[in-house]
Amino acid sequence: xxxxxxxxxxxxxxxxxxxxxxxxxxxxxxxxxxxxxxxxxxxxxxxxxxxxxxxxxxxxxxxxxxxxxxxxxxxxxxxxxxxxxxxxxxxxxxxxxxxxxxxxxxxxxxxxxxxxxxxxxxxxxxxxxxxxxxxxxxxxxxxxxxxxxxxxxxxxxxxxxxxxxxxxxxxxxxxxxxxxxxxxxxxxxxxxxxxxxxxxxxxxxxxxxxxxxxxxxxxxxxxxxxxxxxxxxxxxxxxxxxxxxxxxxxxxxxxxxxxxxxxxxxxxxxxxxxxxxxxxxxxxxxxxxxxxxxxxxxxxxxxxxxxxxxxxxxxxxxxxxxxxxxxxxxxxxxxxxxxxxxxxxxxxxxx
Amino acid sequence: xxxxxxxxxxxxxxxxxxxxxxxxxxxxxxxxxxxxxxxxxxxxxxxxxxxxxxxxxxxxxxxxxxxxxxxxxxxxxxxxxxxxxxxxxxxxxxxxxxxxxxxxxxxxxxxxxxxxxxxxxxxxxxxxxxxxxxxxxxxxxxxxxxxxxxxxxxxxxxxxxxxxxxxxxxxxxxxxxxxxxxxxxxxxxxxxxxxxxxxxxxxxxxxxxxxxxxxxxxxxxxxxxxxxxxxxxxxxxxxxxxxxxxxxxxxxxxxxxxxxxxxxxxxxxxxxxxxxxxxxxxxxxxxxxxxxxxxxxxxxxxxxxxxxxxxxxxxxxxxxxxxxxxxxxxxxxxxxxxxxxxxxxxxxxxx
Numbered sequence: 001x002x003x004x005x006x007x008x009x010x011x012x013x014x015x016x017x018x019x020x021x022x023x024x025x026x027x028x029x030x031x032x033x034x035x036x037x038x039x040x041x042x043x044x045x046x047x048x049x050x051x052x053x054x055x056x057x058x059x060x061x062x063x064x065x066x067x068x069x070x071x072x073x074x075x076x077x078x079x080x081x082x083x084x085x086x087x088x089x090x091x092x093x094x095x096x097x098x099x100x101x102x103x104x105x106x107x108x109x110x111x112x113x114x115x116x117x118x119x120x121x122x123x124x125x126x127x128x129x130x131x132x133x134x135x136x137x138x139x140x141x142x143x144x145x146x147x148x149x150x151x152x153x154x155x156x157x158x159x160x161x162x163x164x165x166x167x168x169x170x171x172x173x174x175x176x177x178x179x180x181x182x183x184x185x186x187x188x189x190x191x192x193x194x195x196x197x198x199x200x201x202x203x204x205x206x207x208x209x210x211x212x213x214x215x216x217x218x219x220x221x222x223x224x225x226x227x228x229x230x231x232x233x234x235x236x237x238x239x240x241x242x243x244x245x246x247x248x249x250x251x252x253x254x255x256x257x258x259x260x261x262x263x264x265x266x267x268x269x270x271x272x273x274x275x276x277x278x279x280x281x282x283x284x285x286x287x288x289x290x291x292x293x294x295x296x297x298x299x300x301x302x303x304x305x306x307x308x309x310x311x312x313x314x315x316x317x318x319x320x321x322x323x324x325x326x327x328x329x330x331x332x333x334x335x336x337x338x339x340x341x342x343x344x345x346x347x348x349x350x351x
Numbered sequence: 352x353x354x355x356x357x358x359x360x361x362x363x364x365x366x367x368x369x370x371x372x373x374x375x376x377x378x379x380x381x382x383x384x385x386x387x388x389x390x391x392x393x394x395x396x397x398x399x400x401x402x403x404x405x406x407x408x409x410x411x412x413x414x415x416x417x418x419x420x421x422x423x424x425x426x427x428x429x430x431x432x433x434x435x436x437x438x439x440x441x442x443x444x445x446x447x448x449x450x451x452x453x454x455x456x457x458x459x460x461x462x463x464x465x466x467x468x469x470x471x472x473x474x475x476x477x478x479x480x481x482x483x484x485x486x487x488x489x490x491x492x493x494x495x496x497x498x499x500x501x502x503x504x505x506x507x508x509x510x511x512x513x514x515x516x517x518x519x520x521x522x523x524x525x526x527x528x529x530x531x532x533x534x535x536x537x538x539x540x541x542x543x544x545x546x547x548x549x550x551x552x553x554x555x556x557x558x559x560x561x562x563x564x565x566x567x568x569x570x571x572x573x574x575x576x577x578x579x580x581x582x583x584x585x586x587x588x589x590x591x592x593x594x595x596x597x598x599x600x601x602x603x604x605x606x607x608x609x610x611x612x613x614x615x616x617x618x619x620x621x622x623x624x625x626x627x628x629x630x631x632x633x634x635x636x637x638x639x640x641x642x643x644x645x646x647x648x649x650x651x652x653x654x655x656x657x658x659x660x661x662x663x664x665x666x667x668x669x670x671x672x673x674x675x676x677x678x679x680x681x682x683x684x685x686x687x688x689x690x691x692x693x694x695x696x697x698x699x700x701x702x
Binding site: 022023024025026027028029030031045047072074075076077078079080082083084086088089091118120121123124264266267270271274289292329330331332 | 373374375376377378379380381382396398423425426427428429430431433434435437439440442469471472474475615617618621622625640643680681682683
C-alpha cells in the first residue's frame, strides 16, 4: 500500500466514522435543472417517501405532489405528508413531494401583467415584473414532470399546491390546463389580482365548457377575514368569496372551501395543507381493527376511492404486511389467511 | 504533488462536485448517548432552528422542546416548529427540537407496573415490561438536558411533548417533577393506565400542594370519542374527561383541553401539536403592519408574554431586522429609526 493511498483511506475512515457517530437526518435532495423555456437555472427539491427504497417489498409507485414556494413549504410539507401516510393510520397514500424553488416569484406565478399601489404605502408601485405564468406552467409540465417521471417510480396522479400568488397560479392552471394535474390546492389565493381577472376567467370557462373535466379536485383555503382587514387587503377576501359562489353553483368539481379562524395570510397554508391532503385523498383511511371482522371492506373502500379519483389506488404492500401482522398477533387466523392471499394476489413474489 | 495525493484530491473533488449537484436537505443529526441510569445506549435526534448558525446576527439562545417517540414525531415536528417561527408571521420563538428515540417504550413511559388484557383479543396479556418512568425522566433530566445545555445555546425554557403513553408520561412528570419543564403537552394521554392511577395521583397532588407551581403550561388533546369506541378503548376517553374536570376545577395551570373531531388516537398528535405550540407561546405573534403605527406595541406584547411564561422573551434580532427593513421599504422613516435604536439597545454590536 503506498503512502498516498494510506492517507486517503485514513481520511475516508475518519469521514465515515464521524458520519456514524452523528448521522445526518436527510429528508430530500436539491436538484439543479436548466429550463430552456425560462432560460435559467432552476432548483427543485425532491422528497421520496419512507418505503421508496425498502427492498423487502415490491417496487411501488407513488403519486406526486408539486409544491410551489418550495423554499418555504418543502420541509414541513414532507413531514406532514409522511405522517399522514403512516401505517396503519394512513389518511393518504405515500407520496413523492417536489418543491419548486422561486427565482422571480411574481413573474412566474401571475397570469397577466398588472401593477398595484402598495396597500401599506400608496406611494410605492408593486409588481412591475409580472404576467408570465404560462411559461412557468410549461416549465412544470414540459420540463419538471418529464424529469421526475423518468427518474422516479410515479403513479399517474398529481397534486399542485400553491399559496397566495401560488394559489392564483393553481386556479389559473385549473382554468387554462385542467388536464395537467388531478388535484389543485389554492391557499388564500390572490384572486384580487388584476381587478379580479380570475373571476371573469372562471365565468368565461364555465360559459364555454359548461363544467370542469370529471374527477378533478379543488381545495381552497381562506385566511381570517378580520385579520385580513387589519392587513389592509380586504379585496382579497371579496374575490375569494366571489369565486366560491361560482364554483359552488356549478358543482362539477370535487370541491372544498375552508375559512380558517385566527389564521392570517402568512400562516394559513400550514393547517390548510393538512386538511387539503385529507380532502384530496378522502376515503383512503381504513380501520385495521374493523378489518378483523370485515376483511372485504378494504377492497370496497379502495374501489370507492379509485372511482372518485379517476385512478386506481391499491392497498400498499407495507399496509398489507401490517394488516397480516396485526391479525396474526391478535390470533384472527381466518382473517390472516384472507389477507395473506389478498397480498399474494396484488404483489406476487417472483420465484 | 505525489500520485497518492493527486488521487485523493481527485476523489475529494468528485465528492464535493456531486454534492453540489444533488445537495442533501438535512434537518438534524442523530447523536448516540450512553445512559448510565438506563444502562443502555440511547439515540437523540437534534434539530437546530434556521438562524442558529446565522453569523450576521449575535449568537441567540433558543427554548428547547423535548419530543418523545422521536422516530415518529421528529421529522414533522421540526418542520412545524420552524414554520410557526417564521418571520414575520411567527406564532412561536425559534426552538431547538430534541427527539428521543425509543428502546423499550412501555418500560420507559409508564409510571407503575401493570398488565392488561388486549382490547382486541382478551386472550393476550399486554405490558409485562412496564413501570420504570422514574428512571426515564431522570435520564432526560440528568443526562440528556445537561448534554444539550452544554453543547447548544439554550434559553431556560423547556417543553415536553408526549402522545399516548408519552402523554401519560408528560402528566406524570408534571405531578412528580413539575420543576423539570415549563410546559407539558399530553396528546390523547393513556390516563386509563393501571385503573386510572393518574386520576388518584392528581387528586393527591392537589390535596397536598393545593395548586401547581406558578406559570406552568399544560395542553391536553383528546381524539374523537366515537372513533375511540370503535377502537374498543373507551376507558381512555373517560379517564381524560375525569382529569379535565379536576384540572379545570383547580384552575392554577395555564391549561387548554381540546377535543379533535375526526382524529383518532394515532392521528391526533399532528394537529394537536400545532395547536399546542400556539397555545404554549400564545401572545408571541405581533403584527408587523400595526407596528408601523404603534412601535411601542412590540415591547408591551413581549413583556406580557414574558410575565405569563415566567421567562424573558425578547424580539429576535432576525425579527427586528425584518421590521426595520419593512419600515424602510414602506418609507415609515420615524418608525424605522425607532426600531434601529431598539435593536441596537437589545443587540449592541461589539466594536
